[in-house]
Amino acid sequence: MGNSIVNTRDQRFVLYEQIGIDKLFTTDKYSGFSRDMVDMVLTEAEKFAVEMLLPAYDIADKQDPATFKDGKVHAPVCFQEPYRRYCEAGWIGPAVPVELGGQGLPMSVFAACLELFGAANYAFQMYPGLTLGAASMIATHGTPEQVQKYALKMFSGEWSGTMCLTEPGAGSDVGASRTSARKLPDGTYSITGTKCFISSGDHDLTRQIVHPVLARIEGDPPGTKGISIFIVPKYRVEADGSLGKANDVVASNIEHKMGIKGSATCTLNFGENGACTGELLGNEREGIKIMFQMMNEARFGTGMQGLDFASAAFEHAVQYAKERIQSKKIEDFTNPAAESVAIINHADIRRSLLWMKAHVEGMRAMNYFIAYCIDQEHCAATEEEKERAKGFVDLLTPICKAYCTDRGVEICSLGMDVFGGYGYCSEYPMEQYVRDVKIATIYEGTNYIQSLDFVGRKLGQNKGKNIMNLFGEITKIIQSAKSVEALSSYAVHLENAMNSTIALTMRLGQWAKSLDYIIPVMNARPLLMIVGDVVIGWKLFEAAIIAQEKLAALYARLGVNEAQGRALAKDNSEVAFYQGKLANARYFASNVLPTIDGRCACIGLTDKTPVEMAEESFSV
Amino acid sequence: MNIIACVKQVPDTEAQIKVKADGSGIEDGQIKWVMNPYDEFGVEEALKLKEKNGGDVTIVSVGPARAMETIRTALAMGADKGIHISDPALDNADAFVTASALAAAIKGLPHDIIFCGQRAIDDDSGQVGAMLAELLGIPQLTLVTKLDFAGSSVKVIRPIEGAQLSIETSLPCVVTAQKGLNEPRYASLPGIMKAKKKPVDVKNAAALGIASDVKAKVAKVVPPPARAAGKIICGDDAAQKAAELARCLREEAKAI
Known part of the structure; x- marks a missing residue:
């Protein structure tokens, strides 16, 4: 029996057998680590996720979501205790350098x-996740005083953080931002403007919230070029580090969303007074340049x-499929005595x-x-x-963001199908997975922006x-797979898919310089998904x-x-696990990779109907 | 204050247990191992005592090489050092041999209070704590749900049917922890990092001067019988179904 959210055997396979993170332990930077230590970290993370975060998943969606009452934003009450213990255990920034408290x-x-944390309770994870991102950005770009004043208290979880980019009129077009900053005699800036869709924008898990805010200094040029970034705390910080009076940052409401209801999504007014x-x-x-550090981390997050929900939905679907009795086997269909x-x-369920x-x-x-490349x-x-x-x-960051979230939505939806009508009902978590995962294709730069x-x-x-370099790595795997009897006939499909993709990317350059530049612009999303599928195929092989x-x-x-040996899978979980890996590659090679040639051909037709047709013809 | 906490590594409660074909035990290659949950209460109480009164916490465990993970977990929770009694000769240790091994290891250590879980969730024998106290010749307080330390004595609460006992004894003593005593902490990340550097002594049976002189042998391990299929009672109306149910309970299940 697993934990019903993440296959920890596969986690260890990827880390130890596929990537070989032991290589890191021989470097100076990570010489203090070892495999048993990492095992302990993973075991504790799993324990924390399952025991502390998972029980609050459903509650924070239904009985106890984030609320806006009497002008105040409240995080789910059921998040308070897990948040305190999460911080105590040091989970905010384990990868942060020791000198900063990690x-x-x-x-x-x-x-x-x-x-593990995200699959257990993503809405919860957003609070510490944003705190980590904001604190890391301050640690990288801030002055030593700012690091001392803000980042350290954020890494410990005492204070939390957000990222304030979006405005009612500036979503994907962040350069249209209207929030303004005016320099004051003491060197600080007076900030005025409204930010919306701010995750963890206000809540009561921490008293202080530190907002990194994009704003334009009066007189600076329009567009992204003229944008600066400011550290704006909810409460002013006194010289001794204690909290002073409120800093005129007011949450005027929270959004009522389809999912992640435990996450307080706020409209924030800066400097109304x-x-x-x-x-x-x-x-x-x-x-913008500075915020991109946080944005790239958040895009990976x-x-x-996408992966978190896909994993949880898949684990639930497999479990359910093994328990739910319905219909006879197809070969017994005409046998009235056969049991369901x-x-x-x-x-179809197996497929x-x-x-x-x-x-x-x-x-x-x-x-x-x-993540391993970041370590490198x-x-x-x-x-x-x-x-x-x-x-x-x-x-790979935009692929990670857009591919995993698009596929994540599909996987949750398909997982619900495995449950049939029960999956649509709130008795099972599938409907919440479908609702909670969808935002991921939209926020943090829509998947089109990523593409x-x-x-x-x-x-x-x-x-x-x-x-x-990427194609070079994939080629190596294709060559290796060709020399493995169990995989050689399948490896051809990865090779063909990669070759079609290379040919298509060559044409992109020509299109970019011609009147056909609209082709890659219009087909950016399918293009990203093509490369994404090739990358997944590479990893599966x-x-x-x-x-x-x-x-x-x-x-x-x-x-x-x-x-x-094949018959041993029933009793030997290691045999079953590795056979499952072969099945992944064979299935993906036979059912997904061959579509890539056709998908590349579609783009290659350079059809421009969507941009050429009359706007009126979309709907009369 | 010198505090000892004894821990045992047991299969995770979620693990699927398979009995070996020859009935000699369970297949232990592919299951997840954890600290016995009752021992966790003991470790937590030991750490709380230390935090309040100073001193240090030593973890003692009898078990194969993998039991080291459990010792490290306790160290990551905040214990100071460990003793790992590991010897293939002890692989089939019963409660008596385990208690003897623990006693031999603990005898040589200063000890004011020794915590054990009230029983281990794998074999459920519930004897080791009591035997350990006897072997050390010190008082035992079993199934404890509350503990107050007062300098040279402890006062504990032990629930009994319909009431609770309040027991007081001098130190040193053995306390076996019951659910409700506390809520064990999670090992923190800094704790995990530090755990690696904390000392753990590995001792074998010879070093402790003990032999695997078991009093109880496991004759055979058999899985529980598979549950028989249920029976659906059909009928046209409730009265008819109730009559059939009564008949089944009387004649087939012989329950009434």
Whole structure:
């Protein structure tokens, strides 16, 4: 029996067997860590997620959501105790350097912890998640005084944080921001404006909330170029670090949302009474650049949200499919004496479950790999390795965000289908998963914004070296898979898919320089999903090659041949696990990868109907 | 104050237990292992005593190599050092041998109070704490749900049917922890980082001068019989169904 939200065996497979994070422990930076230590961290994270966070998941959705009462915002009451214990146990910033109050844990390990927390209760996780992002940004770009004054208390969880970008008239177009800043004689700034959709914008889990706010200093140019970023606390901070009077930051309401109801989504008014002050973070007019640090981390976090829910929905669906009895086996359909069986015996359920499983495990492998590349940036021996690792992080971050959230929504929906009518009812968590995951395709830069970033910026970044490095890695796996008998015929599909994708990306450059520039702009989302599928295929084959080796060793140890070995899955969970990895690669290669050629061909037709047709023709 | 907490590594309550084909025990290769939940109460109480009165907490465990994980977990919760009694000769230890091993290890240590879980959730024997007290020749307070320390004595509450006993004894003594004593803390991340550097002595049977002289042998482990299929009582109306139910209970189940 698992924990019903995340397969911890697979987490360890990805970390230890697929990525091999033990390599990190030989570097100076991570020399204090070892596998048994990481195991303990993962075990504690799982325990905390299951015992403290999971019980509040349903409650914070139904009886005890975030509320706005008498002008005050309240987080779910059922979050108070878990939040206190979360901070006490040091979960806000395990990957933060020791000197800032963290433990210097590898990001790859923290990603695995985050998956457990997010799958248990994502709405809860948003409060400490945003705090970590805001504090990290202040730690990187702030003055030593600002780090001391704000970041340390945020890393400990005593104070919390937000990110204030969006305004009623400035969503995807952040450059349209109207919030303004006026320099005061003491060097601080008076802030005026309204921000909306601010997660954790106001609540009572902490008394102090620190808002990083994008605003334009009076007289600065329009657009993103003229935007600066300010640290704006809810309460002014006295010289001794204690909290002074309110800083004229007022939450005027919270949104009533489809999901993540435990997360307080606020409209914040800054300086309605002209008494809101903020400190400049970094230099003037560098707001967007600075905020991008937090945005990139948050994009990874949102991609993790897609994975979290996909994982929880999948684990629930498998469990249910094994228990729910309905209909006879297809081969017994005409036999009146045959008994009904668990629905996992039915072909469509199996196909659905394997589609979910392959995606969940592929996304887990991709996301942890991104986290591992962040670790490599910190500990690489050479500049070249560092740059290569950073290249992967840059390139894969928009894929992580958009791919995992789009697929996350599909996986939750398919998981609900496995439950049938019961899945649509609130007795089971599936309907909450479907509602809670959907926001992830929208916030933190919509998936179209991610796709534009990917196609317009990331593909060509570093003169195309990043994407070529990626294809280089994939090619290595294709070659290895071809030499594995159990995989060779399937590896061809990954090769074809990659080649079609390479050919398409070559044409992008030509389109960009011609009147056809609208083709990549219009097809950015399908383009991102194509590359995403190739990346998932790569990770699934990488895992399958390892699994095949492990299986051969297991069979040899048990003294059985391959055919006998296959029958062992019923009683031997290791055999079953590795066989599942082979199934992932075979299924994905046979059912997803062959579609890529056709999808590339669609874009290659350069049809422009959507942009050429009359607006009126969409609906008369 | 010198505080000892004894811990046992047991299968997770969620683990699916499979009995070995030859009935000699359970398949232990693929299950998740955790600290016995009753021992967690003991560790938590030990840590609370230490935080209030100073001193240190030593964790003692008898078990195979993997039991080290459980010792480290207790160290991550805040205990100071550990003793791991590990010896293949003790693999089939019964309650008596386990208690003897613990007693041998603890004898050489200063000890004011020793915590055990009231029983382990795997074999449910509930004897080790009591035997340990006897072997050390000190008082035992079992199934404790509340503990007050007063310098040289402790006062505890032990629930009994319909009432509760309030018992007081001098130190040193053995206390076995029952659910309700406290709410065990989670190991913190800084705690996990520090746990690795805390000392754990590994001792074998020879070093402790004990032998695996078991008093009880496990003859055979068998899984519980599979539950028989239920029976659905059909009938046209409630009265008819009730009559059939009564008949089944009387004639088939012989319950009435």
